Amino acid sequence: MCVTTFSQTMITLSRFTYEISPVFIIMEEIVLKKMFEIVGWKENEGDGIFSPGGTISNLYSILVARYKYFPIVKTKGMAALPPIVLFTSEHSHYSFEKASAALGIGTENVIAVKGDERGKMIPSDLEAKILKAKAEGFVPFYVSATAGTTVYGAFDPIEDIADICEKHNLWMHVDAAWGGGLLLSKKHCFKLNGIKRANSVTWNPHKMMGVPLQCSAVLTREKGLLQACNQMQATYLFQRDKHYNTAYDTGDKTIQCGRHVDIFKLWLMWKAKGTSGFEHQINGCLELALYIYKTLKTKENFQLVFPEEPEHTNVCFWYIPPSLRGILKDYEWKAKLHKVAPMIKAHMMEEGAVMVGYQPLGDKPNFFRMVFSNPATTKSDADFLLEEIEKLGENIQFM
Numbered sequence: 030m031c032v033t034t035f036s037q038t039m040i041t042l043s044r045f046t047y048e049i050s051p052v053f054i055i056m057e058e059i060v061l062k063k064m065f066e067i068v069g070w071k072e073n074e075g076d077g078i079f080s081p082g083g084t085i086s087n088l089y090s091i092l093v094a095r096y097k098y099f100p101i102v103k104t105k106g107m108a109a110l111p112p113i114v115l116f117t118s119e120h121s122h123y124s125f126e127k128a129s130a131a132l133g134i135g136t137e138n139v140i141a142v143k144g145d146e147r148g149k150m151i152p153s154d155l156e157a158k159i160l161k162a163k164a165e166g167f168v169p170f171y172v173s174a175t176a177g178t179t180v181y182g183a184f185d186p187i188e189d190i191a192d193i194c195e196k197h198n199l200w201m202h203v204d205a206a207w208g209g210g211l212l213l214s215k216k217h218c219f220k221l222n223g224i225k226r227a228n229s230v231t232w233n234p235h236k237m238m239g240v241p242l243q244c245s246a247v248l249t250r251e252k253g254l255l256q257a258c259n260q261m262q263a264t265y266l267f268q269r270d271k272h273y274n275t276a277y278d279t280g281d282k283t284i285q286c287g288r289h290v291d292i293f294k295l296w297l298m299w300k301a302k303g304t305s306g307f308e309h310q311i312n313g314c315l316e317l318a319l320y321i322y323k324t325l326k327t328k329e330n331f332q333l334v335f336p337e338e339p340e341h342t343n344v345c346f347w348y349i350p351p352s353l354r355g356i357l358k359d360y361e362w363k364a365k366l367h368k369v370a371p372m373i374k375a376h377m378m379e380e381g382a383v384m385v386g387y388q389p390l391g392d393k394p395n396f397f398r399m400v401f402s403n404p405a406t407t408k409s410d411a412d413f414l415l416e417e418i419e420k421l422g423e424n425i426q427f428m
C-alpha cells in the first residue's frame with residue numbers, strides 16, 4: 030500500500046515550483062549539470078529542462094533560437110519578423126516540420142539539406158542552401174545536425190556544420206535524441222565530436238539509455254534563455270516575495286504549467302548503474318548491431334541498404350525471397366521487392382513471435398530497419414529475427 034502511494038506520488042506530482050516538489054527540482058538540476066558536463070560545456074554554461082519527448086525538445090530548441098535572434102516575436106508574433114528559414118538534413122526527424130508548423134514558421138521554411146549515401150548531412154550542400162536562401166530574401170537562423178538519424182543511425186559531421194554556423198552566425202542545434210547515449214561510451218563518443226559547440230542539444234534518455242518513456246532533455250548552452258523566452262510569471266505560482274531562491278521555480282522555463290516528473294527514474298537508474306553501467310549496456314547494443322551486420326553480409330538472401338558498418342545500432346536490410354533471386358533487377362523487380370517487407374511483417378504480426386519495422390526511403394523500396402536499444406537482447410535473438418524472416422519469406426510468390 031505504502032509503496033503504491035509512494036510511487037503514485039512520484040509519477041503524479043506536478044513541478045511548477047520548488048515548494049511543490051523540492052527533491053525533484055534538485056534531482057533535475059543535478060542530472061542536467063551532469064549532462065552539460067558530458068556534452069562538454071564550460072562551468073558557466075548550460076541550462077535545460079526535461080520535456081515530454083524529443084519532438085518537444087526539438088520544438089524548444091527552435092523556439093529559443095528564434096527568441097534569441099528575434100526577441101520581439103514573444104509579444105508581437107511572427108508578423109513582426111522577416112521570412113525566417115531553418116535547415117536540417119533530409120534524414121532528420123519529422124519533428125522539425127511539426128514544430129515549424131506549430132510555431133507559425135511553416136513547413137516549407139524547413140530546408141532539407143542533402144545527405145550522402147550513408148545518410149550524413151553534406152556540409153557543402155548546407156552552405157549552398159544557406160547562400161541560396163539569403164539570395165532569395167530569406168533569413169536563415171537555425172541549423173539542426175542529427176547525431177544518430179532515426180532510420181540509418183547516421184551521425185552528421187558536427188564540426189563542419191559548426192564551422193558553417195559560426196561563419197553565418199546561425200544557431201546550431203544537435204538532435205541527439207537517438208545518439209546522445211553514445212556520449213556515455215568512451216569507445217563511441219567520438220561520433221559526436223563537436224557537440225560542445227552546439228547552442229542546444231536534444232537528448233532522449235528514453236531511447237538509447239533504456240529509461241522508460243517519457244524522459245527527454247533539451248539543453249541550451251546559454252543560461253537564462255529558456256526562462257526569458259517562456260516565462261509568463263503567473264502571480265499565483267511564481268511570486269517574487271517567497272522566502273527561498275525563486276530560481277528554483279523552474280516551471281516557468283517551460284511552455285507547460287503542471288509538469289510530469291520524468292527525472293526520478295533517470296536519476297535512480299544513474300545512481301544504480303553508474304555511467305559505466307550505461308556505457309556497458311550501450312556498448313553491448315552496438316556490438317549486437319555489428320553482429321547482425323556481419324551475419325547479414327555472409328547471407329546471400331539478404332542485402333544491406335548501405336555497405337558500411339553501422340555507426341549506431343540501426344541496421345537496414347532487404348530480404349530477397351527465392352522468387353526474386355538471380356533475375357534482372359529492373360523496375361518490376363524493385364516493385365516486387367517493395368512488397369516483400371510488408372508481407373513478412375503481416376505474417377509476423379499473425380504469428381506473434383517477433384516484429385521489426387520496415388519502410389521505404391527516397392527511391393529505395395521497403396526495407397527492414399532493425400535497431401537495438403534493449404540491453405536484454407542477445408545474439409540468439411538477432412539470429413532468431415533473421416531465421417523468422419527467412420521462414421516467413423521463403424515462399425513469397427508474385428502474381
Ligand SMILES: *Cc1c(COP(=O)(O)O)cnc(C)c1O
Nearest residue numbers: 082083084122177179204206207
Ligand atoms: C525519436 C527521435 C525524435 C523524437 O523523439 P520522441 O521522444 O519520440 O518525441 C527526434 N529526433 C530523433 C533523431 C529521433 O530518433
